[in-house]
Amino acid sequence: MNGFLNALGQKLAERWLTLLVLPGALYLATATTAHTLGQAHALDYHRLTNHITHWAQAPAATTLGGQVVLLGAILAAAAAAGLAAQSLGTLVQRTALAVGWHTWPPPLRQWAHTRVARRRTRWATAQQRYRQQLDADARTLARDRRRADPRPRRAAHHALQRIAPEEPDRPTWSGDRIHAVTVRLERDHHLDLPLLWPPLWLTLPETTRTEITTAEQALTRATTLAGWALLYAPLTAWWWPAAPLTIALALTARYRLRSATDTYAQLLEAAVRLHATDLATQLGIAHTASADPNLGDALTHQLRTRTSGPPASGGTPPR
Template sequence: MSAKFLESFGSKLAEQWVATLLTPAFVFWAGGAAAGLQRFGWKRASTWLSQQPEPLQIAFLVGVFCLIVASAFVVQRFDLAVLRFLEGYWHPWLRPLRRWLIAREEKRSQRINDRWQELQKLQRLNPNQITTEQRDELIQLDLQLHYLPLENQIMPTRLGNILRAAEQWPLEKYGLDAIVCWSRLWLLLPDAVKKDLQEARADLNTAVRFWFWSLLFIVWTFWAWWAAPVGIFSAIFIYRYWALEAARNYGELIEATFDLHRHLLYQSLRWNLPPDPNEERRVGRQLTEYFWRGWGL
């Protein structure tokens, strides 16, 4: 290869190369290349590449770079669709599976709630007799309940339940529908709050994107058997230890935003923020109705 091409690693183009190599798109195509080399042999590929003229070798590398960048851009466009899928918003023909998963999540929710009630009663009646393990279990159960929506709003996946619970808390506490009010509240938030929310949402989107790339990795199975277990294990690991945690963090920030900044909605419309919680829930529902349909008073 020419010296000019090697010198390009010190330019802006080199910076883009390095950034691209660190993306899941590169891992996906590198895995595909490894599977292809296993299937067809490294010697054949290296012999073919070495026999090509230098301009063709450079064109080949540039083409690989463009393929990685283009595929990363295309997959990124599906972030929202993949997130909605992981939440449990599925096509109607998957309704039987969705109903089965919702029933399973409802049973899990009931088990958590029953055990929490049992430990709460034990702590209330015998606060000095509850063990450290039981107290730790009570704390964990309380956290799990916080990330579960109301019984009639259960989603088929845990990620969906976490985000659904985050959407419900503003309505339960303040009468504000998060879906209707969020776009209005966003325009009023301080820049520092927006930055934190954007970073949390970016982390969730990145986790979803890595999950999708892991699932796509299974396509290389027709060249190498190990692609399937690698893709499946990666998808499970990313979902359990990254996507769920990112969803919890994002949901908590949404709840905190309504807790601390909901007054901006009232101020922007010159409505008085009710001091009483019960009255605020009633007025909050009126405010939501006003935003959605244009009346509420």
């Protein structure tokens, strides 16, 4: 038992150091450099080293007690910066996935509504072009008995996917990528994903749950990186070299967010399609070898919570 607790404590300490302290220490170093040099001496290396030497010679930094207090303060400040980045990352994730954008405050809700309308218009145009290309390729195959060049068709499909996999319903690509899973499962199999997912998760194999959890953690790390970008952005007002660092963090976070969202959505959809029949077996629902629409309707009926009506006359309500 002691060995398990020691291993757990060591693992938590490593995660605390990796996720909070080290990135936070880098942020504190950048913020200190920005405050010390400013815009006028942004690249003055000698000015920075002189200040560091002066601080190192201060009485508080030359005694053991002062060094312990200073180290503790730096660790606490670094951890606080890491927690702030994680909090901002959570906000970024909620904004990027935009699950409940209809309930956002009025200015944000209006912005999201306008953006969804524009994305739907763009998506409809791209879809029309893709359908026209499919029709042209079909006519070429019927007329010349040969397959048309697939590159225009692939380019039209790629342009459509860059907007959204299905008709846009959210203001962001990442939000629509997750929403597309719900749309496809409902359309193809009559599966209500929000209703189905909690009990399905309990029946998934351990390897499948591990893969989905890993993808979800990658999504969280990507949004946390965006949180760091938001923290670095104000430093550009004092020190211009923080600007390229902020831009690099933001672009990397955007790329990782899209990649992690796409991976998570693929795993989510694959898990439901592959294991919906396993859940049906657990619930005692007769089914065929595949998750057909009838099975989806049966699962929805079985899992949906039904609200009891008013008690009959003279009856006693359940306690």
